Amino acid sequence: MEIEKKSTRDGLGDSLLELGENPDIVVLSADLTESVRVDKFAKKFPNRFIQTGIAEQNMASIAAGLSLCNKIPFITSHAAFSPSRNWDQIRVSICMSGENGANVKIASTHSGFSNAPDGQTAEALEDIALMRVLPKMTVISPIDYYQTIKAVSEAVKYKGPVYIRLSKTDTECITSEKDDFQIGKTYVLRKGSAITVLCTGVITAEVLKAMEMLDKDIELIACPTIKPLDAETILKSISKTGKVLTVEEHQLSGGFGSAVLEMLNEHKVPMTITRLGVNDAFGVSGSYEDLLQKFCLDSKSIAEKIKAL
Amino acid sequence: MLNKICHLEELAIKIRKNIVTMLLEAGSGHPAGAIGMAEVFAALYFEVMNIDPHKPDDPNRDRLVLSAGHMVPVWYATLAERGYFDEKLLWKLRKFDSPLQGHPVLASIPGIENTSGSLGQGLSQAIGMALAAIIDQKDYRVYCITGDGELQEGQIWEAAMLAPKYNLANLAWIIDRNRIQLSGNTEELMPLEQLRAKLEAFNWNVMEINGHDIEEIVSACNMARNVTQRPSAIIANTTPGKGIDFMENKYEWHGKSFNKTEAKKALAELSTLSNRISKV
Structure with missing residues (x-):
């Protein structure tokens, strides 16, 4: 369907x-x-x-x-x-x-x-x-x-x-009319125990497609609220998986992944995380799909990054 | 009315003296514009505006938005004089943990209606308040005070275009036309003339007054109240540092405070000014 x-x-x-x-x-x-x-x-x-x-x-x-x-x-x-x-x-x-x-x-x-x-x-x-x-x-x-x-x-x-x-x-459409939304809350879209994937915005749809291409035990958490960040849910997931990847349609500097990094540092979680986004660059003209591919934010590229973790 | 005018002139002199002392205590600030606007503030808070210092949050009160935030010492001094807060707080201007910051911050102290400091935003804020009155069918009026150098900011002209479009007859924009700014005289730094023609071309009801003449200020505000369908702009020609000889019309006094000797001289001069400001 x-x-x-x-x-x-x-x-x-x-x-x-x-x-x-x-x-x-x-x-x-x-x-x-x-x-x-x-x-x-x-x-x-x-x-x-x-x-x-x-x-x-x-x-x-x-x-x-x-x-x-x-x-x-x-x-x-x-x-x-x-x-x-x-x-x-x-x-x-x-x-x-x-x-x-x-x-x-x-x-x-x-x-x-x-x-x-x-x-x-x-x-x-x-x-x-x-x-x-x-x-x-x-x-x-x-x-x-x-x-x-x-x-x-x-x-x-x-x-x-x-x-x-x-x-x-x-x-x-990932959620439905019946689903809950509260400011400051994250939503676990898929439960898993090997890798925590955190995403924000409509790029979440690409991440879901990427997950279908993979045979990995991924916990996917949607973070619609970037500020204030729901540290509790994210930390709980990370303590289980020990691995984090963030995905956003934004510059890596100062964006969603940065917010996650800062939060981990605040909570003295000693780990590096993989952040997907735009690395200090401007785009070009093209279709939405063209640009996602150029910046490796399409489902296939995301799947490859997750696989390499 | 004559008694009232004399009373307001006296008040304006007291406000000036307080500004001098405030800035001396603070050690920094912007005296020339604040001192030049003493009559306008006295007229607004003691004659023109429908306000009650005991009900600073009354939803039906008239509002004043100060866009030229650096002029705030005259606002604080006027509010204290009108009974919004204790005069003692004036001597804490710009001090650590004082509610009287160097530029106005909304809700920091009763009577302050907006936050400003980055120039050019107040006219838009005032428009928002005037639009809210129309939406809610309330009859309060909104007064906005900008500088003249401030009119170099592009946002002012965005706002100047919008207010006549929405027929904001409940808005009066008072421009402190003192012809100085931090680095020089406005007409040399960035010519603003023909200001009246510019505003008229934007479809404002424009009046030009002597900004030290209480009667002219009050009457311009009353005339603005009687205009329907259009916002009013009142170009208040003022002398920066008015009443203090060594400051008058000197742009160097836009943004520096007094030392003790200067303050003493200024206060002495202000003490001999009674009833003379508008008539000299």
């Missing part, structure tokens, strides 16, 4: 449409309305949709102002622009506003290589690092469409800034 494929940007749009009855939710767009799938929200709730034009900095600070008057604003754009063009505004206007930071949700689509045909300037490979470094910021990178729907809903309940990293590409 063909597995259902959907993008996490569709998860954002569908979720906001459903949550839109909440009179506090305000959606802001910097021109990319349909592209980030908030066009339906804009039509249904025009009084709570703000079109800032191509002005991500203005959008971020306006959202801070809205949140200071008890609104729950979502700023939406592509991950290559927000958060990068507006990092200063996210730091000062959002993260430094009040004890928990301003209650602004930053939802960014087209992350990783999902906008690959547009070339390297459109490929967001640094956004996790940019957001993870900020105090008060929570960073979520859902693994599929259904998890995105829940992550958006949980982000609304959570009081404080949340970065939600989303993708343009239609990828396999």
